[in-house]
Every structure is written in C-alpha cells, then in structure tokens.
Amino acid sequence: MEAVPVWLRERRAGVGRPAERSRAEVTAAAIALADREGLAAVSMRRVAAELGTGAASLYRYVDSRDDLLDLMIDEVAAGYQLPPPGGPWLPGLLEVCRQARELMLRHGWLPELVLTRSALGPHGTDLLEHVLAVLAEHPASVGRKLETYAVMTTLTAALALNELNGGSAARQRQGAYLAHVIAAGRHAHLTAALSRGSLVPAPSFEDTVSRVLAGLLGE
Amino acid sequence: MEAVPVWLRERRAGVGRPAERSRAEVTAAAIALADREGLAAVSMRRVAAELGTGAASLYRYVDSRDDLLDLMIDEVAAGYQLPPPGGPWLPGLLEVCRQARELMLRHGWLPELVLTRSALGPHGTDLLEHVLAVLAEHPASVGRKLETYAVMTTLTAALALNELNGGSAARQRQGAYLAHVIAAGRHAHLTAALSRGSLVPAPSFEDTVSRVLAGLLGE
DNA sequence: ACCTATTCGGGAACGGTGTTCGCGAACACT
DNA sequence: AGTGTTCGCGAACACCGTTCCCGAATAGGT
Numbered sequence: 001m002e003a004v005p006v007w008l009r010e011r012r013a014g015v016g017r018p019a020e021r022s023r024a025e026v027t028a029a030a031i032a033l034a035d036r037e038g039l040a041a042v043s044m045r046r047v048a049a050e051l052g053t054g055a056a057s058l059y060r061y062v063d064s065r066d067d068l069l070d071l072m073i074d075e076v077a078a079g080y081q082l083p084p085p086g087g088p089w090l091p092g093l094l095e096v097c098r099q100a101r102e103l104m105l106r107h108g109w110l111p112e113l114v115l116t117r118s119a120l121g122p123h124g125t126d127l128l129e130h131v132l133a134v135l136a137e138h139p140a141s142v143g144r145k146l147e148t149y150a151v152m153t154t155l156t157a158a159l160a161l162n163e164l165n166g167g168s169a170a171r172q173r174q175g176a177y178l179a180h181v182i183a184a185g186r187h188a189h190l191t192a193a194l195s196r197g198s199l200v201p202a203p204s205f206e207d208t209v210s211r212v213l214a215g216l217l218g219e
Numbered sequence: 220m221e222a223v224p225v226w227l228r229e230r231r232a233g234v235g236r237p238a239e240r241s242r243a244e245v246t247a248a249a250i251a252l253a254d255r256e257g258l259a260a261v262s263m264r265r266v267a268a269e270l271g272t273g274a275a276s277l278y279r280y281v282d283s284r285d286d287l288l289d290l291m292i293d294e295v296a297a298g299y300q301l302p303p304p305g306g307p308w309l310p311g312l313l314e315v316c317r318q319a320r321e322l323m324l325r326h327g328w329l330p331e332l333v334l335t336r337s338a339l340g341p342h343g344t345d346l347l348e349h350v351l352a353v354l355a356e357h358p359a360s361v362g363r364k365l366e367t368y369a370v371m372t373t374l375t376a377a378l379a380l381n382e383l384n385g386g387s388a389a390r391q392r393q394g395a396y397l398a399h400v401i402a403a404g405r406h407a408h409l410t411a412a413l414s415r416g417s418l419v420p421a422p423s424f425e426d427t428v429s430r431v432l433a434g435l436l437g438e
Numbered sequence: 439a440c441c442t443a444t445t446c447g448g449g450a451a452c453g454g455t456g457t458t459c460g461c462g463a464a465c466a467c468t
Numbered sequence: 469a470g471t472g473t474t475c476g477c478g479a480a481c482a483c484c485g486t487t488c489c490c491g492a493a494t495a496g497g498t
C-alpha cells in the first residue's frame with residue numbers, strides 16, 4: 001500500500017506496451033454500471049465485463065476496488081456547474097447543496113458512498129475551494145468553515161438518501177413495525193405524531209439546509 | 220423475504236427441539252467481534268466461530284446478515300440513559316447527542332452503520348419517543364421534528380466518524396494529496412486556510428450540534 | 439533488422455463471502 | 469412409544485477482491 005493517494009499515480013512515459021484503456025474509461029464503466037444496477041453490482045468482474053476485458057486487467061488502472069469507488073465519487077463531482085463566487089454567502093452555499101442533491105438523485109449510489117468515505121479528489125478540492133471562496137468574507141474560523149463543508153456534504157447526502165428510499169420496500173417494513181409499536185400503547189408522542197394524517201409532509205430540502213447553515217455560520 | 224421486520228419475528232411456543240442459543244446471544248457475539256476487530260470482521264462464519272457453532276446455524280436466529288446488523292444497532296441503543304424529559308428543549312436534545320457520540324466512540328463501527336441504514340428497532344423507537352417528548356411544547360411541525368431526529372443522528376455519526384479517523388493512515392494520504400494541490404498553485408483559499416498552522420483546530424462537538432439544532436428549530 | 443527493457447492483458451488460482459439444502463438429532467406432546 | 473416439529477450444521481453454490489505469472493505487444497537503442 002502506497003502512502004500516495006490514487007490521484008497522484010500517474011501514467012509513465014511511452015515505454016513498453018501501450019495500455020488499451022484509460023483510468024477514465026474504467027471509471028465511466030463503473031459509473032454506468034452503478035447507475036444501472038446499483039452499487040452492489042460494481043464488482044471488479046462486472047466492471048471488467050462491461051469493458052469486455054478480464055477482471056485482473058483493471059488492476060493496471062486502479063490499485064483496489066476502494067480506489068475505484070473514490071474515482072467514481074470524484075468523477076461525478078466534475079458535474080458541478082458553479083457560478084463565480086460573489087454576493088452573500090448563504091445563497092452561494094445553497095446553490096452548491098442544490099446541485100449536490102441533483103447529482104445524488106441522478107446517481108442513487110452516491111449518497112451511501114459520500115457518507116462512508118471522505119476522499120477528496122481533484123474535483124472535490126475544486127468544490128472545497130469554491131465553498132471557501134464563497135465564505136471568504138465571513139468572519140468564522142477556518143475550522144468552522146471546513147466543518148461547514150463537511151456538514152453540507154453529509155446533510156445533503158443523508159437527505160437525498162431519504163428521498164431515494166422514500167417508496168421502497170424498506171419503508172414499508174418500517175411502517176409495519178411502527179404500526180405495531182403504536183398498537184402496543186407506550187410511545188404516546190410517537191403515536192400522536194404519526195396519527196394525524198398517515199403521511200407526514202417533510203420540510204423542503206432548501207428550507208432545511210438554509211436553517212442548518214444559518215445556525216452554523218449565522219448572525 | 221417477509222414484509223415483517225426482524226423485530227416482529229417471534230420465537231414460537233415450546234414445540235420441537237429447543238434452541239441452544241438466543242438472538243440476543245448472537246447479537247452480543249457480533250458486537251463483541253465488531254468492537255474487537257471492526258465491522259469487516261463481522262461475517263456469519265466468524266460470528267458463528269465466536270459462539271462455537273456452524274455458520275448455517277445463525278440463520279435460525281436471523282434472516283440475513285443485514286438483519287444482524289440492524290440488531291446490533293438497536294442493541295447498542297439500549298445503552299442510552301436518558302433523564303426524564305422536561306425543561307428547555309435544547310439541553311434535552313444536546314444530552315441525547317452527547318450520549319450518542321459516547322456510544323459511537325465506544326463502538327467504532329456504529330457511525331458507518333447508522334449513516335448507511337435507517338432501521339428503527341425497539342430501542343430506536345424509544346429514543347425517538349424521547350426526542351418527541353423533549354420537543355412536545357415546541358411549535359414546530361411534526362415533519363420538522365422527525366427531520367430533526369434524523370439530522371441529530373446523521374450529524375452525530377458523521378462527526379464521530381471524523382473523530383475516529385482522525386489519526387489514521389487515510390488522513391495521512393489525504394494530507395499528502397492536499398500538499399500536492401497546494402503546491403500546484405490554484406486553490407488560493409484552500410492554501411490560505413491550511414497554511415496558518417499545519418493543524419486546524421476543529422470546533423467542539425457540542426458547539427456544532429447546538430448551532431445546528433438552534434438553526435433547525437430556532438427562535 | 440534485431441535485441442532488450444518494459445509494460446499490458448488476462449486465465450487461473452487462493453482464500454474468503456452470504457446463503458440454501460437437506461438430513462440426522464433432539465425435544466414436547468399425545 | 470410414536471409423531472410432529474424444530475434445531476444444528478456439513479456441504480455446496482455462486483460469487484467476491486486480489487495476486488501470480490506468463491505470453492504478447494510495444495519503444496528505444498544499436
């Protein structure tokens with residue numbers, strides 16, 4: 001295991017047999033597969049099959065499956081289309097979160113990955129730079145600003161995950177157990193909360209994020 | 220796959236050969252193993268070995284490995300020692316987060332699990348009931364209160380995960396790449412942020428959580 | 439034109455994984 | 469004693485990530 005992260009392992013000069021594929025191609029295949037069949041389907045063998053090669057060949061481009069997952073995250077982060085920083089910070093950060101949510105809903109496997117691992121690739125650092133630029137005039141400490149970035153990411157991923165699981169079988173299971181809990185009699189507040197209207201309306205994404213950011217950096 | 224969650228599958232009456240173990244015993248073995256060797260070590264075979272049985276036997280107590288993970292989460296949630304609800308809501312919620320952080324630092328595998336899956340077991344519903352009780356007088360909507368519970372959980376898990384990974388090899392890797400990014404010249408704000416003092420002090424856990432909760436439910 | 443250094447492709451294998459099948463053993467009840 | 473039912477679990481299946489190793493392919497030097 002090298003002390004050097006994936007992003008620094010560079011292709012060497014024109015010596016020896018040339019590679020038939022590129023790291024970007026492998027990453028794209030993995031993303032396509034994850035979009036189509038979910039993260040669990042992204043195995044080295046399946047990704048290789050997607051490219052029409054053998055599984056072992058992938059290790060010419062990637063040190064491990066974990067590296068590939070990091071590459072997938074960063075590649076999707078290339079999709080941000082950020083306006084030049086300027087103006088008040090809250091709308092600036094909100095726009096970042098809006099786009100993050102969009103990307104996560106488009107790639108349903110992203111939230112889980114973002115919540116679990118915290119690798120910062122080239123596009124990730126660009127995003128962090130943008131957030132720091134938006135907050136350039138803000139008097140908060142550097143530590144708080146970095147933390148704000150982390151909270152934005154985590155919160156958006158968690159909320160997106162909730163949206164994605166909204167109508168799934170897991171939700172039904174949850175409902176079945178909650179009905180049982182309510183029937184059992186204890187948990188008065190829970191019962192009261194879930195009884196008026198079988199479906200509780202969730203606050204809007206933007207409202208929630210605004211409130212959290214205002215609390216974190218506010219006044 | 221049943222539509223009924225794990226928590227409702229009950230032991231049947233005294234018919235046939237009696238079981239040699241209990242679901243609680245299996246759960247405890249899995250938790251002990253995870254505490255000792257991490258979540259990756261929790262395989263059906265290893266848990267079974269912990270109990271001195273065969274792997275296939277575990278399926279008498281649990282439908283799948285995922286079920287076992289849900290049981291582990293809920294079992295740890297039995298460790299909360301919550302004061303009777305009453306008084307202002309912010310300290311009440313803060314105390315919940317404090318204890319959650321404590322449990323997560325004691326069981327380093329918990330944050331990842333909590334962030335990824337959202338199953339509510341018996342102890343989980345007790346906790347949710349407590350949070351709703353603390354917020355009983357608060358004028359916010361039910362949807363917002365439920366969302367607050369989710370944000371508390373997610374945020375605490377994410378911050379605990381950061382604490383746990385603080386001194387790991389992954390962090391070193393991250394630092395190596397950031398040094399490279401800084402050396403590359405672009406990313407002025409990032410460079411400025413990380414240059415004064417190689418180690419940026421992180422805001423305190425309680426301060427962060429207080430601010431987020433105040434923003435979410437504030438004024 | 440040949441040789442050599444170097445890289446790539448990938449079949450085969452290793453040691454794992456979750457899960458299912460089916461059968462003998464063990465018990466409760468009649 | 470017989471019967472119905474559950475339990476324990478070895479064996480097997482279909483995967484998984486990763487490593488080994490060797491033949492093929494290329495570039496540069498001569």
